[in-house]
Structure formats: C-alpha cells, structure tokens
C-alpha cells in the first residue's frame with residue numbers, strides 16, 4: 721500500500737490477478753453464486769492466492785497485505801493470517817449478516833483489518849447496521865454481470881447513507897474500474913479515502929509507472 725500525505729490522502733491497494741471461473745457469469749441466483757464462489761475458492765485459491773500472500777511476505781515486502789479472497793468460512797481468515805495477511809476482504813454479496821458480524825469479530829481478535837465490500841444500496845444498508853465495521857469497500861463492478869460503473873461509488877455515498885458513514889467514522893475504499901487520475905479524483909470527491917486497483921496497474925509492465933499514471937504523479941514512499 722502506498723500512502724500520500726495531506727488531508728486528501730488516498731491510500732492505494734493493488735491486486736494480484738488470478739483466473740476467474742469462466743462460468744461465474746452464468747450463476748445468477750445468490751445460492752448458486754455462493755456455490756460458484758465456493759468452487760472458486762477450493763479449486764483456485766488454495767493452490768494459489770494464499771501461497772502468493774506468503775511468497776510476497778517472504779520476499780520481504782513490508783507494506784500491509786490484503787487477502788482479496790472469496791471468504792465464506794472462518795478458517796480462511798485464520799489461514800490468511802498465518803500466511804501473512806494484514807487485512808481481509810469480506811464480500812457482503814456472498815455472506816449473511818451473521819457471518820459478517822462473526823468474521824469481523826474474528827478479524828479484530830487476530831489484529832486483522834476487515835474490508836467489507838458492498839455493491840448496491842441494499843448491501844450498504846445491511847452492512848451499516850452491523851456493529852464494529854471500520855472499513856467499507858464499494859465495488860463498482862457488479863459481480864454477476866461484471867459491468868463496471870464508477871458512479872456507483874457516488875450513488876452509495878450520497879444523502880443519509882453518506883452522513884451515517886461519516887458519523888460512524890467509517891473509511892470508504894473505492895474499488896474497481898479506476899484507470900485515470902480523473903477517476904481517482906471522482907471517487908475521492910465522492911468521499912473515498914482509499915482505492916483498490918487491479919487492472920490499470922497489473923496490466924503495465926512496470927507497476928510503478930502504472931501507479932504514477934493512475935495518480936498523475938509518483939506517490940510511492
């Protein structure tokens with residue numbers, strides 16, 4: 721994660737890309753989506769992403785690491801911690817409120833930050849009723865259709881929701897579809913304090929250049 725000084729500081733988290741299951745788009749009802757995610761976790765992640773976390777940590781990388789995984793079971797949180805994670809992604813689309821509540825508590829106990837991800841208004845409202853949430857990620861990508869619309873961030877931070885988020889002192893992370901300094905400025909103006917970026921950085925041969933292009937300047941420390 722790279723941090724920038726100043727009141728409008730934006731924290732950047734980037735991702736390592738893994739293959740997505742091609743069939744995921746076909747699973748629309750939530751139960752099947754959950755099942756598809758489960759398959760994804762068992763068939764891809766156990767072989768890859770947790771080990772990637774460990775490899776990155778062992779390579780001497782000091783910055784905080786987010787385990788961006790389809791967490792559906794508590795053991796994944798403990799496992800990620802063992803592999804060197806500092807933060808965990810909890811996706812509201814695949815987790816009932818009770819699980820989120822329970823997992824957020826586990827994260828606190830383990831000293832992990834929980835980034836709770838929402839996409840729509842209903843998910844945001846659900847999550848705002850759960851105590852102890854300090855970080856909310858707004859995913860601009862619809863996980864069923866994979867459509868991306870960065871105005872989603874603005875929509876979810878408007879009016880009473882935005883007010884409640886500020887009252888609760890929740891840090892909001894803008895996720896997905898961010899490619900230019902204008903995009904970053906747009907979500908920042910909407911109220912996000914951090915961004916989660918994949919494609920625009922991982923598709924560059926030099927990630928440093930990708931980051932500089934995204935922010936319009938070098939923000940590395």
Ligand SMILES: O=P(O)(O)OC[C@@H](O)[C@@H](O)c1c[nH]c2ccccc12
Nearest residue numbers: 859895896897898916917918919920
């Ligand atoms: O590559 P992008 O558009 O910059 O997106 C990064 C990240 O937000 C995205 O990979 C992501 C965030 N949460 C997710 C949940 C499932 C799949 C993907 C995601």
